[in-house]
Amino acid sequence: MKITIAMWLCLLVGPASALAQGARLQLDHLDRLASEAAQSVNIAxxxxxxxxxxxFLKAEGEQAALKAMLAEVKGIYVRSLEFERQNAYTSDDVNRVREQLTAPGWARLVTVDSKRDGELVEIYSWRQGTESGGLAILVVEPMELTVVNIVGPLDLTKLALLQGNFGIPRLPVDAPPAGRED
Amino acid sequence: MNLDHDLRRAFTRKPAPPGLAGRVLARLEPRVIVPAATASLSPSPDRRAVRWLGAAAAIAVVAIGGERYYRQQETVAEAARVQQAAAARVQHDVRLALQIAGEKLAVVQRRLQEPNR
Incomplete structure (x- = not known):
């Protein structure tokens, strides 16, 4: 009887927690790679x-733009790992991120897969109806693995408003919806 | 007529009884006449002690209150400093995150703008 109840709870609570997770990606499994990385950035x-x-941001100038952006954003999570050797991470490390990005709600905006350079960059958008509810950037290079996850209504258009600040260049606002592969 | 007679006899000047002045002065001499103003400026030792204690208590209350107020202000200022430092750290992280995102988006942009390879 107890097992049956536990199973029902798992069935009911499991999807609910997945939905609650929303646009936030679980990146904890990448933490173990930090010790092997020559350079790592962990932002949560x-x-x-x-x-x-x-x-503590002023309502003028560059800070005003950042303040307006932060007012809508609900979370920023970054794992960036640069290694001194190839194959420091496994395909499983990458797949565990990509599996989350196949969940309903995520839509892939851009894929750049350069076989020549061994570089894969994917940009995903989390959709809440017609609104954007988050952004994910996955960069897989032979000696680098980076995941940027911004939770909240921040799409490429809004990110473009910050261009010129914080090292953000002019962005491809009208990016094609499907990917392009070399 | 009797009334007139009685009044005249009552108002007739009579010499004071012998020794009256001496007796009056003798009764006055032991007394020390203290002016009222002098009396208020020189309280009894007990009242003086009470006043000193009161003044000391007031000074102590002011000193303790001031010290507590100063400490509270210091705590508030320290909390504000800590909060500001934390905010600066988060702002730095946000900028770094946006910078990394920007760099990666620039890579995508560059790749997309390249002619067909």
């Missing part, structure tokens, strides 16, 4: 931290 900014950061 939750809504409370964003609110705190926003509170």
């Amino acid at each position: 900014i939750d809504p409370a931290m964003l609110k705190l950061a926003s509170a």
